[in-house]
Amino acid sequence: MTQNTDQTTGQVTDQVTGQPKVQGPIAWMAGNTVAANLMMAVLLIGGLFMGFNIKQEVFPEFSLDSVSISVAYPGASPEEVENGILLAIEEAIQGVEGIDEITATASEGGAFIMAQALEGTDINRLWQEIKSEVDRIQTFPDEAEEPQVSISARKREVLKLALYGDAAET
Template sequence: MDQPKGIIPWFANNPVAANLLLILVISLGVLNMGSLNKEAFPSLTPNRVAISVSNDTGSAKENEEGIAIPLEQALQGVSGIKNITTSSTASATSTSIEMLDGYDIDILLADVKDKVDQISSFPDEADPAVVTKATREEHSIWIQLYGDVDRRTLQKLTDELESDLLANENISATSISGWLDPTIKIDIDKNKLESYGLTLSDIATAINAESSLHKWQRCAMNIFI
């Protein structure tokens, strides 16, 4: 009978060679184990450009109309753009630009900066636009604070912990969840209000003017390195 041909039948008929090859493969793996690059979240080449414009108007609609729409219109036709995602809040507008596969991120960044610099219709109160390559942050750990105390105490401890963590040069940013800003309820006596010749709009304007001087700023506890 003809013997089967091929590498598998050959090794089946030569077990010593098969064992030697197995030992060689294992030995090479053990020798190179220490030089392998091990990462929980491997670094990826940036494929997005981020634009951030701060403008504390108190209205997400105003930022959408005054910043988001002009941004998207200015970026139309720029080469290398796959998708544009824009979101506006009462204090800022953020735009994420996804790059086409194979395009040069540095060229896209330069083109986007050039288009953004040409926009002259942003509100006067808005801060200059910040255009950067969006990089992936490497998540490190979660920390949860809890205890038989009120929320104000927990938030104070969280604030102190965040400051201590950010003092470490290996920690680039933190992200806090579950944070609630303090709120104040104001009851108004309408008779006294009328006696002073004031309206509810006058009270609201005065409160908004004062509160804008004391806004609480918090990074939007995850820790990144």
């Protein structure tokens, strides 16, 4: 089969029929059906293999690379929580190496502090250092409970399901 190239458009055409000649990977696959079928079989077998071996969870757990500190202070106003707990904890953990950002929340009856780790920081080492710094604080009010220091691991929502219909409430 011979071919011509149109000088104005650069399109390759068949010399006998004058039809544009198809080139590229799709044309190659159309001309080599054994290779196309072999590639399809490899993709199907690989997909089935991965489908049966991939870990599947409805609520996957993942590490946020952060350490949380919560302190209950029953009956205290947010101002009392800030002055009695938050300022002391923020000051104590400010110098800990590996913290990117500290977020603190004072609410009625308690405090919550989130220390975001820098990327590449060993979260267990950071947890240990923060816990030891918080345990050294001696200025907490007597009514405040023991601080709870933990590595934040949350389950994120992957699937939301709503059921509805005509049913009598009982």
